[in-house]
Amino acid sequence: MLKEERQKLIKDIIKKYEVETQDDIVQYLNKAGLTVTQATISRDLRELNLIKIPLNNGKFKYGIPVETHFQPEERLKRVMNDACIKISLVDQFVVIKTIPGNAHAVGVLLDDLSWEEKVGTVCGNDTCLIISATPHEAEIIESRLKQMITLYA
The missing domain is CATH 3.30.1360.40 (Gyrase A; domain 2)
Structure with missing residues (x-):
């Protein structure tokens, strides 16, 4: 799978689930048939400019910024x-x-x-x-x- 496809899948996962950790993303990708490392996910999250959004329970989840200023x-x-x-x-x-x-x-x-x-x-x-x-x-x-x-x- 190409990086662009993997990153699109990551964004889809972030939109669909409340993902709190990079390990959660690794698990979702593994369920989708992809074998990835946490380091790869870390780079992907940085490249996608994903952010941590606070939840009502004091925890955080990954989210996509409403507006990305630097494209x-x-x-x-x-x-x-x-x-x-x-x-x-x-x-x-x-x-x-x-x-x-x-x-x-x-x-x-x-x-x-x-x-x-x-x-x-x-x-x-x-x-x-x-x-x-x-x-x-x-x-x-x-x-x-x-x-x-x-x-x-």
Whole structure:
């Protein structure tokens, strides 16, 4: 199961049950046929920006914030549409050329995304380099980025 599918399942569990601990989530996922560790769940909860909500009995449960102020993928889409000049694929690297002074903003937003294909980013003034482990993973990232912006529509 892909991380995105597992995280969607976690959100569904949080909506359906009063989940108090990460171990509870592990148990629900195990019942659904997934074998996961508590460390994986901890990362997922952080990436999903889930919060602890107080209950009337003094306990807490996991919940989904009503409004998430920081949505890196949506912000990346806006910045890419405003500042991207060109996206190039070179082996296992994706190179984003931006208007001067914008590459760092793109890199920060990319770093906040949980794209498994991305090993890391290096940014200068007008160039952002995304590093992947394989050329195929770089192609996936290039495709995602190009789908975000009207320049390539």
